[in-house]
Amino acid sequence: MGDFPSGQQLAESAQFVAPVPFMSRERFASVVGLPVGVIVGMINKGYLPTVDVGRYSCVNVALLMRRCGDASLKLSLWEL
Template sequence: MEPSTTPLIPVTVPTMTIERFSELSGLDEGVIQGHIRRGYLPTVKMGRYRMINVALLTARCLSTEETQ
C-alpha cells in the first residue's frame, strides 16, 4: 500500500479573520488586504465577513514544499 501524498490540514481552525491573521503573521491589515486582492491569500465569504481560508493556505504551502 502506497503512503498518502495528501497534505494533512489542521481541522481546528480552517478559517481566520483578517484581524487575527494580521496579529499572528505580524503583517499589517492593509498588506493582507492587498494579498487578498491579488489572490495570494485564499478567502471564503461567510455572511458579510471575508475570512482567510487557513486550511487551503496550509495545503498550498505543503504542496509547494513537496515540489521544491
C-alpha cells in the same frame, strides 16, 4: 523535559494559535505580524485564499497550509 512549555504557558502565550480552518483578516494579520492593509492587499492580488462566511470574508488558513505543503512537496520531488 524542560524544553517544552506547559499547557498553562501555551494558553497564556500571545503566539499560541489554535488550528482553525479560517480566521478574520485582522486576526490573521496579528498572527503573522503584518499590518491589516498588507493582508488586504495580498487578498486583493489573489496571494491569500479567502472564504465567505455570511457577509464576512475570512482568510482560508486550511487551504493556505495545504498550498504550502503542496509547494514543499513539489520542491522535494524536483530535487530527485
